[in-house]
Amino acid sequence: MRLAVLGAGAIGPAAAVLAASRGHAVVLWSPSGAGTAGIEGGVTAEGAVEGWFALRVAWDLADALAGADAALLAVPAYAYPALLPRIAEVLRLPLLITPAASLAPLALDAMLPGRGRPPIGAMSTTPVTARRLAPDRVRVAAIRAAVDMAAVPARAAMEMGALATALFGHASPAGPNVLQAGLGNANPIIHAVLALTNTTRIECAEAWPQYAMMTPAACRLMEAMAAERDVLATSFGMAVLGLEESLHRANGVPLGRLQDMAAAIAVSRGAVLGPAAMDTRYVTEDVPYGLAFYLWLAAARGVAMPVTEAVVTSLEALWGRDLRTNPLLHALDPARLDAALEHGIGRD
Template identity: 40%
Template sequence: MRVAIAGAGGIAFAAAAFVSENGHAPILWSPSGQRTAELAAGQALTATGAVSGTYRPKVASSASELVSGADAVLIALPAYGHRTVMDAIAPHVTGEQVVIISSHASFGALYLSKKLAELGTKAPIVAWGTTVTTGRQKSGTEVHVSTVRSKVDMATLPLSASERGLAMCRALFGDRFNEKDDLLAIALSNLNPQNHMGIALCNLTRMERGETWGQHQNVTTAVGRLFEALDEERLNIAHSFDLSVRTVREHYHFSYGVPMGPVGEMAQVLAERGGGPMGPTTLDTRYVTEDAPFGLLPTVLLGKLTNTPATLHEAGLNVFSALYGRDFRKENNLLPELGLENLSKSELQRLAREGWTGAT
């Protein structure tokens, strides 16, 4: 199948390598064109690690070229680029295609649902709780894939298209998907914001100094306790919606195959295995610039909507804003278009199941 991949960073490159390995035909598009310049010039994409090989994905020069003739459209770039990409691809998406968001953040699926509804297009939108692969882009033609996750939570908007959404995900990425109740469950299944907050906040000076440091080994006992305290806030919000979501311990267990236990201990098992991801070496990292406005903020708003305060999440958002000298609350360009803070709990639940077309 033809797989349109919007993005040209580590996740997009890893996805292109993965679907190529599975016999599909990816085409990449970068809004700026800068990160795909070498591939567009004819150089091959080299992947190492959990996916290994040399591949030749096509490169699109426009959103129209990217989407035209694709069976699926994969949005694979940081959340601060989602609105730009969604606005660009929406006029070209058809009801015959499936759009996949890897990974979902800040109710981006609702934003895209609203855009498509305005255009009269009914296409399934699949939201993943996390990415299938983890890794780092090494250059304009190289990506190192650290992990291919064995389980990924997903939901399709609207729920009536769930069978179609699941079938497409399995066809492209294998039998690794766990269907959740609805989009709200996915919004509350994304552990990246809380985990990245713990990692970045507790290792900020390492990042600022540009040190080389292992991520797992620095999720110490104390940092692990912070992970679990943040996790409790997220789980309490999910419980208020009568939703079942994976715990942070289950995330470590199913994603990395380590025995269940306190997060600090599980991380140290991974550290002893070696080969894990390295921590950020700059303050300009998506662990903060993406996850603070597009991850922590939505959780804070959901906590207020359900009278289940996410105190630690909000504290992290405020502390990061102080450390960076910028207001991360104002950097989310998706939520203002949705008016999440003005919705009732039941209205949000309906939207999370039916999408914008089904809302009244």
């Protein structure tokens, strides 16, 4: 297929080389242009994907989508409020959003014009984990074994899962709707706790191994937050992936206690370093578009999440900034969420 990858940080190029390694033709677009600067015809991958892969760089969004069979949106969630309206103006083909934080597929659906809208796939997490080593070099740390898939409208989940599997190779278990994908990503919980319990290391720009810092105490806090998230999901009649299963899928370590799995990842993958700057996405993305999103849902549903509330409040105090503003939610009515999850917003 011809795939347009929208986003050129680390995940976008890594997903692009994975798709290219499977025989697909890929064009890469950077919203700012900075992410594709220095790419001359292709990208070299190392790690779980090895080799040089041809990638065409698109001049603009319309150029990226022209002639494509499908598109993948892989940008930080905080980029969605500015970028989704631009995509809505030109989107005429199936789009996968990875990860589908904060009901981003529904927010985009509300922006799409007219009739005959394409399906929007909601991936619970990214198809790969990766780091950008140079403008034309990326390290693919791991390829997911499975990524839960939902869609707008909900009935398109199998179709969009088949598309994702064809592009990236992972299994795509179908979920009931995009809310499950939005709640199923483990990153907001794991990353927020790691940021909270290692704030001084981050502020002092220390090199610290994040999986080794998933100590029993940190894991207890993660588990308490995951239990609250489970109650929230149950209020919508669904179950979400546990933290242990998420780590298993991403890293291939045997299922067990969370702290034991983290220790096994630390041994198998070496010193995967945590963030070393206060502008880390672990806080600026995963709190407003993850934990604060949970609290927005919980308030509308009458579900108490005191531990999650305390973590968000503590991080706001430590970071000295508002971490609850989430523009994606402005166009969504929590009282009408059930119907929107099933059919989309304003679709035929």
